[in-house]
Amino acid sequence: MKIFETTHLLVRQFTAAxxxxxxxxxGNEQVMRYIRPAKSREDSDAFLEENIRLYAANPGAGRWAVAEKSNGQVIGMFSLLPVQGGAGKLHIGYALLPAYWGKGYATTLLEAGCAHFFGSHPRTTLYAITRQENVASEKVLLKCGFRFSELFAEHERLWKKEPVFY
Structure with missing residues (x-):
């Protein structure tokens, strides 16, 4: 199921395939460096099944595949997930395979993801969480209109964005 698309990218639900x-x-340590520990194949397969089940339980939230429209190749993932302990807050996120870093895809995903969020959710604030040392992601967040809100947890920053014209 398609969630949203950009000129070059399609964001859709993951499937077992x-x-x-x-x-x-x-499973890529470079990709997961600032997100969580890399998973084994067995743990990744179980995590995929869990994510697929969550689509029905949490409409409008989840981890989704990011594919190039030209060839259907999955190059990363995009997410809208509840902030732990955040009383109904959702945070936006992304992870791209290293071959796709530095190509503007992160900015494109966040811009389109924000438009999707503000166009389809009743919430008026969207959050993002970064580790303090993840300077590249912080630059993308600032470029996309997010503002630092607070130190969220040990080594993590909470950012927020409110709608402008969506």
Missing amino acids: DADSFFLIN
Whole structure:
């Protein structure tokens, strides 16, 4: 199921057929460096099943595949997830395979993801969480209109964005 798209990217739900791509992302230590520990293949497969089940339980939230429209190749994932302990707050996130870093995809995903969020959710604030040392992601967040809100947890910053014209 398509969530949203950009000129070059399609964001859609993961399916069981995406197990190899899901593992390439979640098993990659470079990609997961600032997110969580990289997963083994077995743990990644279980995590994929869990994510697929969550689509029905949490409409409008989840971890989704990011694919190039030209060839359907999954190059990363995009997410809208509850902030732990955040009383109904959602945070936006992304992870891209290293071959796709530095190509503007992160900015494109966040801009389109924000438009999707503000166009389809009743909430008026969207959050993002970064580790303090993840300077590249903080630059993307600032470029996309997010503002630092608070130190969220040990080594993590909470950012927020409110709608402008969506």
